[in-house]
Amino acid sequence: MKLKLDVDPDIVAMMATEVAAGERAVSAAIREAGTGLKAAWRLQITGAGLGPRLARTIRSEQFPKATPSLNAAAVVWSNAPVIVGAHDTGPLIRSKNGFWLAIPTPAAGKSLRGGRITPGEWERRTGMRLRFVYRRLGPSLLVDEGRLDTKGRAVASRSKTGRGLVTAPIFLLVPQVKLPKRLDLARDAERVHDAVPALIVANWASLSSAS
Numbered sequence: 001m002k003l004k005l006d007v008d009p010d011i012v013a014m015m016a017t018e019v020a021a022g023e024r025a026v027s028a029a030i031r032e033a034g035t036g037l038k039a040a041w042r043l044q045i046t047g048a049g050l051g052p053r054l055a056r057t058i059r060s061e062q063f064p065k066a067t068p069s070l071n072a073a074a075v076v077w078s079n080a081p082v083i084v085g086a087h088d089t090g091p092l093i094r095s096k097n098g099f100w101l102a103i104p105t106p107a108a109g110k111s112l113r114g115g116r117i118t119p120g121e122w123e124r125r126t127g128m129r130l131r132f133v134y135r136r137l138g139p140s141l142l143v144d145e146g147r148l149d150t151k152g153r154a155v156a157s158r159s160k161t162g163r164g165l166v167t168a169p170i171f172l173l174v175p176q177v178k179l180p181k182r183l184d185l186a187r188d189a190e191r192v193h194d195a196v197p198a199l200i201v202a203n204w205a206s207l208s209s210a211s
Contacts (some may be wrong), residue, residue, distance in 0.1 A: 021207045023068035029199035033192050034060040034074025041076065041187040048182040050087060054080060076189075090181030100173040102142065107168045109153040119171055130170060140170040 042055040057079040062072065078084040086093075096099050104117050111117035112125070119130055119142055131144040145167055 020068070021204060023070050024206055025200050026070050027062070027068040027072040027194055028203040030072040030074045031062050032199055033049040033108035033196050034062055035075055037074075037076045037188060037192045041185055044183050044185070044188065045084070048087065050182065054083060057084065084183070085138070086179055086184040088181070088185050090179050092176055092178050094176045100175065101142070101177055102173060103139075103177070104171055107153055107171050108170045120124050122170060140173040141165050141169045142173060
């Protein structure tokens with residue numbers, strides 16, 4: 001008995017075509033996962049009230065950049081990892097020098113450099129000197145004798161009679177503070193990770209039907 005087997009089309013060409021489709025499917029799925037995770041993290045940050053500026057520090061990039069690959073990978077990161085990481089973990093913050101953390105009150109106003117104003121910056125900006133007030137119960141204070149403007153910020157008093165003069169708490173002094181956990185980045189990362197196989201299958205099926 002003589003058997004003859006003809007393969008048409010060529011099985012090698014079919015395999016090469018399928019591998020190429022697989023490379024494009026994996027790369028497309030990884031790109032979709034990376035951009036999806038970036039969008040989810042940005043949404044978390046703005047939803048937590050941390051602002052669009054911090055949200056825009058979340059970036060993503062795919063490797064390899066130019067060619068499809070079965071080993072494609074995406075990296076999602078923040079350009080402000082310390083700030084984002086702190087809101088993600090909710091750490092206990094202590095003073096670097098072992099003394100006090102100065103928490104500004106509304107009377108302190110805002111820093112001209114962004115972020116929280118410090119006692120040193122406040123004194124340089126206002127030309128006034130802060131006075132330390134120790135309290136056995138509750139946080140100690142840095143206060144100033146002056147007046148409050150229409151926005152509730154402490155400013156120097158120009159009154160010669162002392163009218164309107166108040167002792168305003170400018171900073172609360174605490175030994176440590178627990179930053180609340182406002183983000184859960186791992187939750188979105190796990191969700192996107194678990195969705196990758198389905199994304200690969202969907203992209204592969206789409207490419208196969210298109211061909």
